[in-house]
Amino acid sequence: xxxxxxxxxxxxxxxxxxxxxxxxxxxxxxxxxxxxxxxxxxxxxxxxxxxxxxxxxxxxxxxxxxxxxxxxxxxxxxxxxxxxxxxxxxxxxxxxxxxxxxxxxxxxxxxxxxxxxxxxxxxxxxxxxxxxxxxxxxxxxxxxxxxxxxxxxxxxxxxxxxxxxxxxxxxxxxxxxxxxxxxxxxxxxxxxxxxxxxxxxxxxxxxxxxxxxxxxxxxxxxxxxxxxxxxxxxxxxxxxxxxxxxxxxxxxxxxxxxxxxxxxxxxxxxxxxxxxxxxxxxxxxxxxxxxxxxxxxxxxxxxxxxxxxxxxxxxxxxxxxxxxxxxxxxxxxxxxxxxxxxxxxxxxxxxxxxxxxxxxxxxxxxxxxxxxxxxxxxxxxxx
Amino acid sequence: xxxxxxxxxxxxxxxxxxxxxxxxxxxxxxxxxxxxxxxxxxxxxxxxxxxxxxxxxxxxxxxxxxxxxxxxxxxxxxxxxxxxxxxxxxxxxxxxxxxxxxxxxxxxxxxxxxxxxxxxxxxxxxxxxxxxxxxxxxxxxxxxxxxxxxxxxxxxxxxxxxxxxxxxxxxxxxxxxxxxxxxxxxxxxxxxxxxxxxxxxxxxxxxxxxxxxxxxxxxxxxxxxxxxxxxxxxxxxxxxxxxxxxxxxxxxxxxxxxxxxxxxxxxxxxxxxxxxxxxxxxxxxxxxxxxxxxxxxxxxxxxxxxxxxxxxxxxxxxxxxxxxxxxxxxxxxxxxxxxxxxxxxxxxxxxxxxxxxxxxxxxxxxxxxxxxxxxxxxxxxxxxxxxxxxxxxxxxxxxxxxxxxxxxxxxxxxxxxxxxxxxxxxxxxxxxxxxxxxxxxxxxxxxxxxxxxxxxxxxxxxxxxxxxxxxxxxxxxxxxxxxxxxxxxxxxxxxxxxxxxxxxxxxxxxxxxxxxxxxxxxxxxxxxxxxxxxxxxxxxxxxxxxxxxxxxxxxxxxxxxxxxxxxxxxxxxxxxxxxxxxxxxxxxxxxxxxxxxxxxxxxx
Numbered sequence: 001x002x003x004x005x006x007x008x009x010x011x012x013x014x015x016x017x018x019x020x021x022x023x024x025x026x027x028x029x030x031x032x033x034x035x036x037x038x039x040x041x042x043x044x045x046x047x048x049x050x051x052x053x054x055x056x057x058x059x060x061x062x063x064x065x066x067x068x069x070x071x072x073x074x075x076x077x078x079x080x081x082x083x084x085x086x087x088x089x090x091x092x093x094x095x096x097x098x099x100x101x102x103x104x105x106x107x108x109x110x111x112x113x114x115x116x117x118x119x120x121x122x123x124x125x126x127x128x129x130x131x132x133x134x135x136x137x138x139x140x141x142x143x144x145x146x147x148x149x150x151x152x153x154x155x156x157x158x159x160x161x162x163x164x165x166x167x168x169x170x171x172x173x174x175x176x177x178x179x180x181x182x183x184x185x186x187x188x189x190x191x192x193x194x195x196x197x198x199x200x201x202x203x204x205x206x207x208x209x210x211x212x213x214x215x216x217x218x219x220x221x222x223x224x225x226x227x228x229x230x231x232x233x234x235x236x237x238x239x240x241x242x243x244x245x246x247x248x249x250x251x252x253x254x255x256x257x258x259x260x261x262x263x264x265x266x267x268x269x270x271x272x273x274x275x276x277x278x279x280x281x282x283x284x285x286x287x288x289x290x291x292x293x294x295x296x297x298x299x300x301x302x303x304x305x306x307x308x309x310x311x312x313x314x315x316x317x318x319x320x321x322x323x324x325x326x327x328x329x330x331x332x333x334x335x336x337x338x339x340x341x342x343x344x345x346x347x348x349x350x351x352x353x354x355x356x357x358x359x360x361x362x363x364x365x366x367x368x369x370x371x372x373x374x375x376x377x378x379x380x381x382x383x
Numbered sequence: 384x385x386x387x388x389x390x391x392x393x394x395x396x397x398x399x400x401x402x403x404x405x406x407x408x409x410x411x412x413x414x415x416x417x418x419x420x421x422x423x424x425x426x427x428x429x430x431x432x433x434x435x436x437x438x439x440x441x442x443x444x445x446x447x448x449x450x451x452x453x454x455x456x457x458x459x460x461x462x463x464x465x466x467x468x469x470x471x472x473x474x475x476x477x478x479x480x481x482x483x484x485x486x487x488x489x490x491x492x493x494x495x496x497x498x499x500x501x502x503x504x505x506x507x508x509x510x511x512x513x514x515x516x517x518x519x520x521x522x523x524x525x526x527x528x529x530x531x532x533x534x535x536x537x538x539x540x541x542x543x544x545x546x547x548x549x550x551x552x553x554x555x556x557x558x559x560x561x562x563x564x565x566x567x568x569x570x571x572x573x574x575x576x577x578x579x580x581x582x583x584x585x586x587x588x589x590x591x592x593x594x595x596x597x598x599x600x601x602x603x604x605x606x607x608x609x610x611x612x613x614x615x616x617x618x619x620x621x622x623x624x625x626x627x628x629x630x631x632x633x634x635x636x637x638x639x640x641x642x643x644x645x646x647x648x649x650x651x652x653x654x655x656x657x658x659x660x661x662x663x664x665x666x667x668x669x670x671x672x673x674x675x676x677x678x679x680x681x682x683x684x685x686x687x688x689x690x691x692x693x694x695x696x697x698x699x700x701x702x703x704x705x706x707x708x709x710x711x712x713x714x715x716x717x718x719x720x721x722x723x724x725x726x727x728x729x730x731x732x733x734x735x736x737x738x739x740x741x742x743x744x745x746x747x748x749x750x751x752x753x754x755x756x757x758x759x760x761x762x763x764x765x766x767x768x769x770x771x772x773x774x775x776x777x778x779x780x781x782x783x784x785x786x787x788x789x790x791x792x793x794x795x796x797x798x799x800x801x802x803x804x805x806x807x808x809x810x811x812x813x814x815x816x817x818x819x820x821x822x823x824x825x826x827x828x829x830x831x832x833x834x835x836x837x838x839x840x841x842x843x844x845x846x847x848x849x850x851x852x853x854x855x856x857x858x859x860x861x862x863x864x865x866x867x868x869x870x871x872x873x874x875x876x877x878x879x880x881x882x883x884x885x886x887x888x889x890x891x892x893x894x895x896x897x898x899x900x901x902x903x904x905x906x907x908x909x910x911x912x913x914x915x916x917x918x919x920x921x922x923x924x925x926x927x928x929x930x931x932x933x934x935x936x937x938x939x940x941x942x943x944x945x946x947x948x949x950x951x952x953x954x955x956x957x958x959x960x961x962x963x964x965x966x967x968x969x970x971x972x973x974x975x976x977x978x979x980x981x982x983x984x985x986x987x
Contacts, residue, residue, distance in 0.1 A: 373937065
């Protein structure tokens with residue numbers, strides 16, 4: 001039986017960098033984008049040689065804004081994936097899109113290339129909030145993109161939203177949820193805005209909590225999200241992710257449950273055979289790497305770390321507990337040969353007593369309060 | 384080695400306000416008397432502890448002997464005795480001065496006389512030393528040597544018209560200082576045939592030689608085989624070696640006789656036996672009476688030192704014992720705190736001494752420490768007639784048993800430019816100062832005299848002084864004695880539990896203010912928990928201030944970009960690291976640095 005593998009393909013380009021974004025991405029001229037796509041195809045061909053015993057169960061084209069790629073580039077990249085890896089027939093193949101970057105022609109190319117799920121970055125249905133975020137589109141433009149995706153035949157569409165935005169209120173957030181649920185997407189990601197160091201938002205808002213919704217308001221938005229989406233047919237399956245039954249994102253679920261994944265492209269992270277590593281993160285250097293030859297990997301892969309048994313247990317817990325269903329004690333014992341109680345008995349006792357986790361044999365999961373302060377709870381699982 | 388003619392010896396020290404160039408001048412003197420080549424010179428030969436170099440102050444007295452060929456063609460032996468430059472070490476300074484016959488007063492030609500300049504000059508004159516002034520830093524554009532020379536004559540009354548005008552940094556005119564040492568500092572006197580009488584001005588523990596005593600021979604002669612007796616401590620031992628101080632090394636010689644400065648080793652195991660200020664005599668031919676001025680060193684400031692990791696208790700004890708080998712003024716005894724576990728109550732000469740010991744424990748012995756708020760020694764007079772010297776607030780008897788309490792008072796001299804006099808007087812009043820008087824040094828500067836309670840100045844008085852005078856005020860003090868005072872114990876309750884390590888003694892009039900600030904500070908320091916935490920300040924069971932640490936509401940990483948697990952883990956690790964540096968009191972975790980909060984109450 002071949003082992004499951006997930007592919008993450010990073011497209012680091014966008015029209016304009018948003019004020020809150022700290023991902024490895026930015027605008028770049030057409031010729032660089034072309035060179036990058038060509039290099040990506042070479043990397044796929046060269047890396048695939050290491051994975052003869054694997055079957056690819058999901059592919060995720062993330063960014064940046066992958067929908068900036070030209071139709072021909074999308075077709076070429078997916079052709080390379082198909083030609084070099086064994087892609088499962090029912091694999092989930094997702095592409096992230098930004099409103100205003102997709103034409104009908106492009107969407108058809110996506111369909112043709114085998115992409116069967118799109119994730120559209122809306123963030124807010126309020127144009128004022130979109131402007132504050134530094135987004136390049138309006139709500140209307142999102143609507144057009146969404147409808148085009150449906151017309152092109154995409155039956156699995158996800159929408160990304162953000163709460164706790166500067167100037168956002170509980171009622172404007174509710175309006176966003178209402179507008180989006182009316183469209184009946186299959187999946188919604190609803191994140192709280194995080195002020196990340198090194199972003200323009202950091203210099204603007206760090207140390208100015210009065211410009212952002214306060215903690216109480218933010219939590220109210222979070223609870224409203226859960227309750228509102230539930231009443232509209234979406235269940236929370238991860239801290240910030242909601243889906244109609246059967247439409248949970250398989251790719252992300254893989255991350256939380258320890259499925260092996262290979263990251264392709266600039267700065268992409270991988271988890272293979274107990275090793276974590278990261279691709280070269282300098283665009284210039286990445287594009288110049290010779291992808292042929294036995295030492296191509298040395299040039300490409302950085303920060304290679306072998307996880308110890310202890311670290312694998314830690315990750316199993318702090319990643320798995322992000323899932324609403326929690327982690328399974330049976331699965332833990334199967335993987336590590338010791339019981340959850342042997343390793344985390346004391347921690348679990350304390351957390352259960354404090355009402356932060358709930359035990360329902362064989363599952364352990366976070367309570368609602370546990371989710372609110374999940375960093376505190378999850379840090380307890382570091383050994 | 385021939386007996387040295389007393390007329391060819393000059394024993395002296397250099398006195399100066401901090402940063403006026405004492406160590407630099409010492410370096411130049413050593414360099415120019417030629418015992419060391421420039422290559423051998425470390426930047427500042429006398430200060431050989433790292434810590435001293437970083438802080439720019441001299442902690443322990445040290446000495447160096449050099450040979451100078453004067454313009455008159457004769458060779459002179461210079462014994463330069465270094466003195467500590469901080470009020471914490473006033474007694475050590477006085478013993479170093481007593482080992483000298485004269486002193487060079489270094490004054491910064493740009494800054495003029497400062498508080499320590501005056502205090503040191505008066506101390507030197509008290510010891511009958513001949514003092515001559517030197518104007519330093521004349522290469523600075525802001526130097527005003529004429530004005531400062533006039534100031535020295537007016538304020539101190541020392542002849543300064545022909546004072547050498549030098550730059551110790553560049554070496555300019557330093558040879559004038561060397562000639563002045565020969566001419567203006569008297570040669571020592573004393574009868575080499577009389578019974579031995581030598582002054583201990585420092586000592587040092589060496590793992591091979593045992594204690595090395597630094598001394599000045601006042602009368603008589605000491606050599607290998609002499610059985611010496613320390614007149615105050617009573618310790619007796621046979622001399623193994625005598626010698627003098629090369630730059631950074633000990634050079635053995637045949638004998639030390641009256642007028643000389645040098646060292647003695649005698650297989651002594653503990654510096655406690657060789658107290659600074661004690662008199663050494665010959666057991667079999669003793670002198671009739673000891674030298675005047677010996678005082679038993681007493682600790683002025685106490686605090687609790689606890690290992691951050693309880694398992695390191697024995698390591699901390701070993702480290703304190705090792706430090707004590709070289710520092711008789713360091714006191715410690717075991718104590719136990721409910722909040723902090725097992726540790727030590729330690730006594731110090733002052734706050735600087737405390738900080739130095741704390742830093743050495745952390746740096747040289749790799750110990751992570753929790754320090755409780757420093758306090759002074761209070762005298763508690765009980766109704767039963769007993770008197771307790773209180774060094775740990777937790778040991779304060781029940782108020783019903785107390786007749787009255789006393790606290791130590793100092794006499795302080797503060798020198799400040801006239802524009803800040805008002806601000807400094809306000810500061811002194813806030814610190815319960817009693818105004819004694821004010822003198823004008825010149826039209827723009829004044830010398831303020833106050834009596835202040837020691838516990839009001841040990842933490843941050845110096846910093847407050849500097850900030851309220853834009854750095855221009857200078858300060859010196861000496862202990863006056865004990866006075867009755869209205870003192871109370873301020874307790875801190877966290878989540879309704881009294882935290883013994885946070886209690887401190889405070890004057891009744893400032894209890895409310897201190898309690899309020901303490902609660903505010905702790906509110907900042909204590910992280911949010913799963914539950915709400917009241918922080919209260921109480922005097923005698925009555926709550927006088929309260930703050931609340933709100934319960935944790937939200938701490939969640941919303942977006943966790945799938946592939947990049949290491950970033951997520953770093954965040955969790957940081958969180959876990961934070962928890963480690965906490966002390967569990969009841970079910971509240973208190974960060975270690977919170978126990979020092981009381982020190983920072985006036986920081987704004």
